[in-house]
Amino acid sequence: MPPGPSPQVTPARPHPDRPPVPGRAAAALAVAAPALGVYAAVRIVGLVVFWAAASAAGKDALHLLSERWDSVWYQRVAENGYGYTVTLPDGGVHSDLAFFPLLPALERGLAEVTPLGLAGAGLLVAWAAGLLAAWGIFSVGARLYGRRTGVVLAALWGAYPTAFVQSMAYTETLFTALAAWSLYAVLTRRWIVAGVLCALAGLTRPSAAALIAALAITSAVTLVRECRAGASDGMVRRHRRMLLGVVVAPLGWLAYVVFVAVREGRPFAYFDVQAQWGNSIDGGAALASFILGLPWPGMLGLCTALAALGRLVFLCVRQRQPLPVLVYAIAVVVISLIGSGYFGSRPRLMMPAFPLLLPPAVALLRLRSTARSAAVLAVTAVASAAYGAWTLLGSGPP
Template sequence: MPTAAATALGLFATARLLGLAVVAGTAWGTGQRPFALLGRSWDSLWYLGIAAHGYGRTLYFRPTVIHSDLAFFPLYPALVRTVTTLTPLGGGAAGLLVAWCAAGVAACGLYAIGARLHGRAVGTALVLLWGLLPHSVVLSMAYTEPVLTALAAWSLYAVLSERWLWAGALAALAGLSRPNGFAVAAAVLAAAAHEIWRRRGRKVPHSLWTGAALAPLGWGGYVLWVGRRKGDPLGGYFTVQRLWGSRFDLGHGSLHFIRHLLLHGDRFVFPMTMVIVAAGVLLYALLIADRAPLPLLVYSGVLLLIALGGSGFFESKPRFLLPAFPLLLPLARALVRTARARPWHATVVVGALAGLSFAYGAYLVVVAHTPL
């Protein structure tokens, strides 16, 4: 591994280890077990259940609220099942191992993209900023966002370097990791379409066509499988999501909740969610102004659109945006410029981000008692 990449990965690991230490200290101080909170909470329990027993669990609350494990995509539980089969680790420990390894792979992918586009310093800053996001504690939990981000980063890197077969294959795997994983396929397809248009009148390599064809197969295959299992091939999966309370309504449900929040207030996690999502919109505008490559714009735009337009668990929106790492590119470039001109200012900024990230992460995991 090149020295600069190793430095970036080391900074990321340090940030997340310090964040884990704060979570652990807060948990022990309140009489709770940190690894149970990190490895066996909320969605983690559903994924671990699938890894141990396969699909088939359904909880009935009322006719319009039915929680089925079919809402959860299969790649992460399959990886957890592989680890528990090959090692003596239990489900929670295996889930954390998969997530932590995937976060490291994702950090390497972020560095590769940042370095390719703007140089090694920006690649390092991009990795550090991603590890210090307010909600980056999710990267230390048994959740699927690290897996999606790892596959997305390397798929997008493959697109930027015109390795279409790798791009399509990794996009297909990303589509098996999470419902919003189809953002990777959308980015690959948009880049492929642009390349075909650019080459009009000239021969298009077979690898491009094959990569584009592979990209949507993971997401589309799982959605169709769930639909067939529910007796409605095209709509069955979306019915499962709707019964969970998740649907795409162009943001109507979120706006209604924000109105309630502004009028009546609520727990700290909700206004913080609103601030993080608003920051994501601003960063996307900066990414467009920065003339970022098309696949990064499409990928981030789809993830942002899902977060803005989807209803359901409002407090989960920052987690849905966690894989949208290209949004951090303008900040990474600004941080590098600041570090070169005023190193002390950059140090203060990084320190403030670290303090916010570690404190808010401990709050989310230990104190908030709300679905992430």
């Protein structure tokens, strides 16, 4: 390969071996196109099934997707800023400070420059972020196990049991997009990019703590290994970009926690707000209590599901996934299970842990038949769509 141009060349002239940024982005998009197409097809199946079910029930499908549950809280923040509270009959208080600011900021910005209202802007952000998340998920899967695995991984994420949330004005797709691309940046040694994306994720959801942990643990292990190998001389200089990325990573999450603390005049005000919503950390006591309070068939089914989840985590470890990917997935699962919040939200909280789907994606490709793999994905997509319609139309908790 010929050497690049000398430093005296006009800066506007691109490196002969490195295409311009738009060209690289277009090439990367072309590579990811099959994954994006399959993901979009899976989500379209979900939307069509839901739309048909909502029409049959005489309900407004668009309203259910854009103005329900947490979506309303985000749009209220986008419209009026923070300060809204609801006092419950038992005297408890639910404050909008429990909701992180990036999605409301994007909703407000889009509503200002487009004809869309806040509800439409929320859907546009969620759907666009879903495609970006699928692209990032594909990129991680393709880098680790090949392009076909990346395509299947994106499709499986689109057919996740609570994937209907990916089509709602919620933060899951936005957070997953930022997390997937941050992990991809770590895998490709772009630590500053990874840190910036992690900081943005920290302005999106509290579960960004899992991503922060993944970056911090990976960098710590890297430094410890070099020290043990006797390569400590100049270590900080060699890894200055990595260390800078790790320092930047928690700034978004910390900034919002400090904002709530200053606003409320209490150093731990954010955690108090979450506790009022029932989202404190109890080490899994609420989950155990919920399981023990179920009739035995429900208890057996839920224990089976948790065992399957544990099996997936074990397979991820046995698969020898890279440290940042593995730490991120396990941390998301742990955070989702050790809180005291409403049990029905926990599958949704675990949805960003897309590396859990890598073992099933690899297993599907071992069928050695495209038709069989496609059939499995089709059945999974239809089942996910039916479950999403059943849940969104009020037939039961997720």
